[in-house]
Amino acid sequence: MTKVIDPVCGMTVDQEKAAAREVRAGRTWYFCSEQCHRMFVADPARYGAKDAAEAAERAKGGAGGTRGGGI
Ligand SMILES: [Zn+2]
Numbered sequence: 001m002t003k004v005i006d007p008v009c010g011m012t013v014d015q016e017k018a019a020a021r022e023v024r025a026g027r028t029w030y031f032c033s034e035q036c037h038r039m040f041v042a043d044p045a046r047y048g049a050k051d052a053a054e055a056a057e058r059a060k061g062g063a064g065g066t067r068g069g070g071i
Helices: 034-042 049-061
Strands: 003-005 012-014 020-024 027-031
Touching: 020 034, 027 034, 027 049
Parallel strands: none
Antiparallel strands: 003 012, 020 027
16 A cells, blocks of 8 residues: 555545546646545646646656746
8 A cells, every 4th residue: 555645635645545536747646535636636736736747848858957048
């Protein structure tokens, strides 16, 4: 059994007993309840899914470095 953190409420969830799950940016998120799942889907960026998506994009493109070089 693997314990993971529900990104919405922050509680520890057993992967095998999670009430809901969502695959995003190559990562699986687990939730203690369908309610938390719905909140996550409504606003994924708020719960860190945006960072995961950006990281995946960066890994895909290969181009890294600092963003916004300026003048
Ligand atoms: Zn929850």
